[in-house]
Amino acid sequence: MKLDQAPSAGRCYPVARTEELIPRRIAQVQLLGREIALWRSDDGAVHAWENRCPHRGVRLSLGTNTGTELRCRYHGWRFNGDGRCTFIPSHPTQKPASTLRVGIYSTAVHSGLVWVSLDPEIAATTFLVREDPHAVTLRSVFVAAPAAAIAKSLSHGYRISAAPEAAATAVAVFDDLTLAAPAAGRAPGVTFFLQPVDVMRTVIHGLVSPAPDAHERLAVLRHHNTQLSLLRDALERTAAAP
Amino acid sequence: MIKLYDYELSGNCYKVRLLLAILSIPYERIELDFYPGREHKSAWFLAINPLGQLPVIDDEGFILRDAQSILIYLASQYDAAGAWCPRSDPALLARISMWLGFAENLTVTAGAARLHDTMFYDGDVDALRIQANALFRVLDEHLWFAEAQGEPWLCGGHPTIADVACFPYVMLSEEGGIPRLPYPAIQRWTDRVKRIPGFTPMSGIFPAADAPAG
Amino acid sequence: MADDPEVESILWDDWHVVAEVSRLVEFGRFETVLLGIKVLLERDASGEITASRAGRDIGCVTLRYGFVWVCLGRPARTIVDFAECLEPDRLTASAGSVRVAVSGLRAVENFLDLSHLAFVHAGYLGEEPHTEIARYNVTLPPEGGVLATGCRVYQPKPSPMESQGFDVDYVYAVLRPYIVVLYKANPVERARKDMIALFVQPATEESCVAHILTCYLPHEVHPPAVRRFQQFIFGQDRPILENQVPKRLPLSPRAETSVRADGSSAAYRRWLGASGVRFGAIPT
Numbered sequence: 001m002k003l004d005q006a007p008s009a010g011r012c013y014p015v016a017r018t019e020e021l022i023p024r025r026i027a028q029v030q031l032l033g034r035e036i037a038l039w040r041s042d043d044g045a046v047h048a049w050e051n052r053c054p055h056r057g058v059r060l061s062l063g064t065n066t067g068t069e070l071r072c073r074y075h076g077w078r079f080n081g082d083g084r085c086t087f088i089p090s091h092p093t094q095k096p097a098s099t100l101r102v103g104i105y106s107t108a109v110h111s112g113l114v115w116v117s118l119d120p121e122i123a124a125t126t127f128l129v130r131e132d133p134h135a136v137t138l139r140s141v142f143v144a145a146p147a148a149a150i151a152k153s154l155s156h157g158y159r160i161s162a163a164p165e166a167a168a169t170a171v172a173v174f175d176d177l178t179l180a181a182p183a184a185g186r187a188p189g190v191t192f193f194l195q196p197v198d199v200m201r202t203v204i205h206g207l208v209s210p211a212p213d214a215h216e217r218l219a220v221l222r223h224h225n226t227q228l229s230l231l232r233d234a235l236e237r238t239a240a241a242p
Numbered sequence: 243m244i245k246l247y248d249y250e251l252s253g254n255c256y257k258v259r260l261l262l263a264i265l266s267i268p269y270e271r272i273e274l275d276f277y278p279g280r281e282h283k284s285a286w287f288l289a290i291n292p293l294g295q296l297p298v299i300d301d302e303g304f305i306l307r308d309a310q311s312i313l314i315y316l317a318s319q320y321d322a323a324g325a326w327c328p329r330s331d332p333a334l335l336a337r338i339s340m341w342l343g344f345a346e347n348l349t350v351t352a353g354a355a356r357l358h359d360t361m362f363y364d365g366d367v368d369a370l371r372i373q374a375n376a377l378f379r380v381l382d383e384h385l386w387f388a389e390a391q392g393e394p395w396l397c398g399g400h401p402t403i404a405d406v407a408c409f410p411y412v413m414l415s416e417e418g419g420i421p422r423l424p425y426p427a428i429q430r431w432t433d434r435v436k437r438i439p440g441f442t443p444m445s446g447i448f449p450a451a452d453a454p455a456g
Numbered sequence: 457m458a459d460d461p462e463v464e465s466i467l468w469d470d471w472h473v474v475a476e477v478s479r480l481v482e483f484g485r486f487e488t489v490l491l492g493i494k495v496l497l498e499r500d501a502s503g504e505i506t507a508s509r510a511g512r513d514i515g516c517v518t519l520r521y522g523f524v525w526v527c528l529g530r531p532a533r534t535i536v537d538f539a540e541c542l543e544p545d546r547l548t549a550s551a552g553s554v555r556v557a558v559s560g561l562r563a564v565e566n567f568l569d570l571s572h573l574a575f576v577h578a579g580y581l582g583e584e585p586h587t588e589i590a591r592y593n594v595t596l597p598p599e600g601g602v603l604a605t606g607c608r609v610y611q612p613k614p615s616p617m618e619s620q621g622f623d624v625d626y627v628y629a630v631l632r633p634y635i636v637v638l639y640k641a642n643p644v645e646r647a648r649k650d651m652i653a654l655f656v657q658p659a660t661e662e663s664c665v666a667h668i669l670t671c672y673l674p675h676e677v678h679p680p681a682v683r684r685f686q687q688f689i690f691g692q693d694r695p696i697l698e699n700q701v702p703k704r705l706p707l708s709p710r711a712e713t714s715v716r717a718d719g720s721s722a723a724y725r726r727w728l729g730a731s732g733v734r735f736g737a738i739p740t
Contacts, residue, residue: 055715074572
């Protein structure tokens with residue numbers, strides 16, 4: 001996988017695998033302590049909204065995705081793709097005030113992942129990693145440990161292959177949340193992207209490249225899931241120990 | 243007509259109501275005054291189920307307790323297509339049984355945490371939550387790999403009574419202080435269960451949107 | 457006591473429900489939390505119920521409407537009076553107590569809310585497309601609280617015995633910061649009102665126990681059916697309440713947006729602010 005050495009202009013973070021953004025659903029994710037309602041409209045656009053209805057604070061992820069709007073579960077208020085309120089059922093003939101809106105974040109799709117920028121001034125468009133259309137995304141692993149602890153653990157080395165003779169491969173660090181173990185032999189390389197959920201929790205997303213053959217795909221996914229789960233268990237044991 | 247001895251807020255009772263709805267089996271619902279009446283501990287009900295627990299069914303004199311057992315009976319007896327509890331495939335049947343056991347683990351962890359948090363039941367709720375989260379991790383991983391293989395249900399490409407049995411206490415987990423934020427595959431599975439034709443909700447669970455899935 | 461939290465007098469020096477009497481009869485001993493204080497209730501062999509905190513007796517304990525009431529300070533007011541409960545042809549019964557992980561002020565406000573009935577309680581207390589909420593009257597009585605009259609909602613199944621829907625008139629009265637009552641016309645004797653009271657026990661700032669009391673004319677209605685219906689309705693509200701962010705009730709009108717249908721809740725928040733209520737709230 002080729003990595004662009006130019007520094008990123010703004011910060012954006014992965015929050016989900018794109019194939020997990022199913023139409024007419026709303027996913028609940030969290031980034032840097034902010035709760036986000038993640039959804040895809042029927043036109044394919046990806047939306048990351050503050051997960052809180054401006055009416056009475058109910059999480060929008062509890063509501064419904066009509067394909068063009070989110071509908072809050074509490075009073076049925078509807079919000080369009082721009083986050084603006086379009087319909088208030090208790091006053092069906094009135095147009096809601098144009099200032100009535102849900103906070104929205106900028107999103108981008110890259111490398112099979114959905115990325116979110118929390119800064120309204122920064123679009124989620126700059127990535128360290130050049131997109132590889134054939135990369136395969138791993139199962140994202142949720143870890144009850146800070147991103148820094150995970151990055152540190154990964155930087156000590158990582159087994160990119162289940163082959164018994166494979167040793168831990170050196171891991172290159174690109175920034176505090178991006179690390180990569182290059183391909184070696186028949187084993188594809190893997191790039192890790194860390195999503196800080198909050199100060200104590202992180203999701204590890206991963207990309208494998210070159211893409212494994214179809215008949216090896218499941219074995220590769222299972223291998224990395226096992227490796228990341230072992231890393232998770234070790235870190236969580238350390239965190240729990242007095 | 244099947245009689246179901248039932249309580250609306252019981253997750254175990256809901257397992258039975260859910261399968262009855264999915265299989266379109268008509269039944270008579272006999273709702274007990276569970277709380278605060280404790281009718282399930284009354285003499286007349288103990289005569290039907292000496293354990294004093296719900297749910298119980300009475301199918302024209304055939305009386306059965308235990309939610310998972312009732313699911314096995316209803317699917318075996320009334321599902322003509324044999325999809326919800328296929329008896330002809332021993333390996334599949336065994337996997338279903340394994341996940342029915344898992345459902346019981348969910349009841350005594352996530353279900354018990356819910357009873358503690360909502361209805362004053364005693365218990366070490368912190369320990370229950372730790373155990374429930376450990377189960378949820380196993381469930382999330384299993385469902386993720388099931389999706390990856392194109393068979394996004396607990397036991398293959400078609401939902402079974404295993405999915406029905408595990409659904410209620412997973413879906414109600416937040417009432418016991420167990421959020422599902424760390425389990426995206428579980429979130430997608432619960433959305434999938436809600437869209438099973440014939441799905442019915444219970445008080446505390448919202449149905450899927452009316453808009454058809456894309 | 458020396459390390460009492462600084463809870464405002466309007467709450468500290470008032471009575472709060474902490475348990476149903478039946479719970480003490482069954483278990484003899486019950487621990488709960490009120491205004492952040494752990495309270496122990498005990499019932500002795502003679503049937504007397506006492507309350508204590510950290511080993512010291514709480515003098516102000518009384519039983520009313522089938523509930524145990526406690527005052528942690530010195531009661532500035534009497535327990536709310538419901539003349540209806542004295543009427544001989546009424547049934548007065550508790551519909552149970554439920555714990556909810558949200559500020560009790562949110563639970564009171566939800567009870568006042570009309571526009572959620574067609575969504576959260578669809579098919580029972582409301583139904584699309586009958587979502588429009590007509591103007592209703594809100595006043596702040598001199599003795600405190602909020603009164604909302606002239607509230608009207610189309611209900612497909614307003615109570616367990618109804619088989620068809622009709623427009624139902626509601627009157628709401630917030631009597632204390634954590635006590636609210638709903639009156640609706642009895643389906644048979646339309647001139648008289650059935651009553652549902654919500655006594656919310658403020659356990660912590662972000663959790664409460666909702667104790668439900670019903671007082672109604674029992675035409676063809678049985679107490680277990682009434683209890684089950686209330687529990688069913690409350691069970692539908694719980695995931696909403698427990699998914700409100702923040703958990704405490706923001707009192708500033710800028711924090712959350714109200715529309716005209718929210719008249720009673722907007723008045724409730726204003727009254728709470730003017731009364732100095734802080735426990736369970738985010739003051740302006």
